Amino acid sequence: MERHRQPHQNTNQQQQNPSLLLLPPPPQPADHASLSVAYGPALKAAITKLKNEDHHSERGSVLFVAITSAILTAPGPNQKSLSWPAAQSVLARIYSIVALICAQLSVPSEMHAGPDSIDVRVIFIHYDPSRPIRQAPRPAIDVNNTIIIDLHTFASAYHPWHEIFHVNSEPGYRLFTSYMKIYEQVQTLRQDQLVVVESGLSLSENPSPPAQTKLCPIVCLGGTFDHLHAGHKLLLTAAALLLKVPDSPETTPARFIIGITGDELLKRKKYAEFVQPWDLRVTNVVEFLASLLQLSKQGWVEPDVTKNDGKVIARFRDGTIEIHCVMLQDAFGPTTAEEEMDALVVSGETRSGGDAVNARRRELGWHELEIFEVDVLDAGDSTGSSATKTDFATKISSTAIRERKAGARE
Known part of the structure; x- marks a missing residue:
């Protein structure tokens, strides 16, 4: 039996850190056309920027796409739940849009596909822009009974970044500001690591509360x-x-x-x-x-x-x-x-x-x-x-x- 545990940075110190694209909550309805209009420009800008950079890791670049949304609800004390059909549908459409963009730009998007590849990974972050971000005396990692984490935990546990992309819309700047207030407690960034990308058109509707999935x-x-x-x-x-x-x-x-x-x-x-x-x-x-x-x-x-x-x-x-x-x-x-x-x-x-x-x-x-x-x-x-x-x-x-x-x- 073999057992392994070691810091990622020590395994390959010169390996390029991943980048992050922060995206505000998805439009409603979250169909393919709306998501493409809302997120397509930002995704394409981030992927293009990474593609055109001079220095690449031998294994390629990694881009985390963080979809922020009030995805979790609380059906009971200390319990969280989500609508799995809605969540997986958004995931499928985002990955489809990413695959199309990478195909158009001739960028391989599978894992570790070489210096010119960009490995895009989509994650959900629980974030309700109508509620203030909780302020902790120092970065804290909180978990619940799902794999989804909140913005504070995300900022505290995912670092360092090669670049952070954020969109030039009012929701995008509000999200970026909230994130950076937490993140700057754990990492210091140079100004050239913060990249503003084009925002798409957001189409909003008041969705009915989704049915919750039994985990x-x-x-x-x-x-x-x-x-x-x-x-x-x-x-x-x-x-x-x-x-x-x-x-x-x-x-x-x-x-x-x-x-x-x-x-x-x-x-x-x-x-x-x-x-x-x-x-x-x-x-x-x-x-x-x-x-x-x-x-x-x-x-x-x-x-x-x-x-x-x-x-x-x-x-x-x-x-x-x-x-x-x-x-x-x-x-x-x-x-x-x-x-x-x-x-x-x-x-x-x-x-x-x-x-x-x-x-x-x-x-x-x-x-x-x-x-x-x-x-x-x-x-x-x-x-x-x-x-x-x-x-x-x-x-x-x-x-x-x-x-x-x-x-x-x-």
């Missing part, structure tokens, strides 16, 4: 996660949003069980020689999830990881969250090997797999899993042809990335 102690999903791209990031983030996080490390941790296809099952894939090995795919999944789950006053630190017999366990937030990465040797994986789990997250493309899992669990005399379906990435216009959407999805697939790498070698 789950144990969530499961499966995939290859080869060349971790926008579709994988969406799936992992949407699934993590379902986790019900316990209040104390003394209790049973929330578990996120991820089946990752073994190398043997991928030997017949197109361009199989460019499939990343299982260990690397696991490392990338854990690193990406650390973007959502790891909180530390020291800023960027590596998660606490244990490796043992084809399973990797990463622990976050004082052990209240565990990520279990297991090797998939068949279509069912842990869903028919472990009875104790609550939810299975699928995409529209793998819906039938969820039905097959529950059929097998019924045969075993086990309870069925609640199925949560994540939207697929698409080109956005609901009036567009299905062929257009299929073409878009195909271009950002792992197969397309391997094909591109094969072409670059020729």
Whole structure:
């Protein structure tokens, strides 16, 4: 058994820090067209700026896109909840817009795709602009029973940044000012690290209160996660949003069980020689999830990881969250090997797999899993042809990335 924990900055001191784009609350209704108009200019400006910079890390740049919104409600004392259908829908549309922008700019957007790549990671921050930001004597990290954190905790736990982008609108400046009041207690920034980007047009409506989603102690999903791209990031983030996080490390941790296809099952894939090995795919999944789950006053630190017999366990937030990465040797994986789990997250493309899992669990005399379906990435216009959407999805697939790498070698 191996156990690893070390500060991120020490692993590769010269590695470029990630950048941050702060975005004010999304427009209502939060459909693709409204989000594209509201956020598209800022996203394109930030990605273009990073693309045109002279110095890049060998692994590429990382851009955190923080969508601030009053996403959490309080159904009871010390409890928070969110509308999962609404949250995952916004995530899918933002990642679709990002994928389109990166395609237009010829920027690879999967993880660690080389010096010219920009790895965009979308996160939600709980922020209600109508309420004053709480003032603490010093930076504090507060958590609740979800993976969503508030602006104060975000500013206290995510640092340092390469650049901070903020939009030139009234909501954008209000958000930036609130964030900087907290952030300046933990980090000092040069003026050239603060970049104003164009604001889009915000379309507002008074939305009806969303239905709240019952969170789950144990969530499961499966995939290859080869060349971790926008579709994988969406799936992992949407699934993590379902986790019900316990209040104390003394209790049973929330578990996120991820089946990752073994190398043997991928030997017949197109361009199989460019499939990343299982260990690397696991490392990338854990690193990406650390973007959502790891909180530390020291800023960027590596998660606490244990490796043992084809399973990797990463622990976050004082052990209240565990990520279990297991090797998939068949279509069912842990869903028919472990009875104790609550939810299975699928995409529209793998819906039938969820039905097959529950059929097998019924045969075993086990309870069925609640199925949560994540939207697929698409080109956005609901009036567009299905062929257009299929073409878009195909271009950002792992197969397309391997094909591109094969072409670059020729």
